[in-house]
Amino acid sequence: MKRTKILYLEIADKIKNDIISGKYPVGSLLPTETELEALFQVSKITVRKAIELLAADEYVEKKSGKGTTVLSNRPYNKLSKAASFSQVLQKSDLHLSTKALSLEIKELKKEHRLYQNFGEKVLEYRRLYLLEGQPYIYFSHYLPMKLAHLTLADFATGSLYRLLNLEGYEIRSFEDDFLAVQLTPEHQDILETKETIGIQRIRKSLGDDGRLVEYSEAIYNTNRHPYQIEYET
Incomplete structure (x- = not known):
């Protein structure tokens, strides 16, 4: 990597x-x-x-x-010609803020989907995006244990991808999957909504050697605002 x-x-x-x-x-x-x-x-x-x-x-x-x-301070500005979703919201004069929720070491069983990528343990970082002060996106990021020396405050101070870059991880490609999902009671509680359907984005961030650097799951309450993609020229 x-x-x-x-x-x-x-x-x-x-x-x-x-x-x-x-x-x-x-x-x-x-x-x-x-x-x-x-x-x-x-x-x-x-x-x-x-x-x-x-x-x-x-x-x-x-x-x-x-x-x-x-010209740019985005760590992976050449990976995609799509503007980040936060940039799209800012252009619409909508305020997006982040709240760090937790940073924990999780033990994985051999049958877990991430075991072959991270092994027996993985670092789980959870955060919440607030749109105009209201819960909007719930993130769960799964990261290598080499980052376990970092604190929740380290993650909360800026972009996750900038932090990965500064820690020596080069991400060469992203894979994003989107699907409609039934919101669990936990999702509804965290997002403070009674909506039953949301959008889930699953992202795989891959390094130079094709190995997984970051796996994340994001739940969007699209009733508050639709997910938009704006492509740069």
Whole structure:
């Protein structure tokens, strides 16, 4: 799941992580090539290859005489041309917030669907999305035990996928399945609804080697707002 350490790839990863963490905000300029050479103590060619890689992945844009501008801080912005659902809601002037519910280690039996991917134990992170202050999406994420050193506060402070990226996990593809499901009493209680039908999204996030990095189940109360997909050009 982690890249072999080739120097320019390593430099590109460090700069990308700084972009994702907010050190270099979207719209800002990266340090000059000369400054990056001094910062990382590498050659000009190595810096240029790293910047070319970041540009190819659409994190930055380099313009002659103007420097290198940060275009995106989304960890996986090249995986899909679809805008994230949270971005769609924000464009509609709807406020979406997140509430971290729990972080627990779960033991899996051999017959469990995730046993072959995670083994005997898996880290379960549960959270709730609030739309205009009302419960809207209930998430359950299942993650590798290598992340067990993190706290609930670590997960609550920002994007899960940024956190995975900063922890060294490279996600190369997503697989999403959507289906209508009967809401359980637990779902109704958490989502504060009497609706009996909701939409379930099952996501599999796969790493470089095709192995599962994250498995998640999300339950949407689409009576509050329909699920929308907006494709970027």
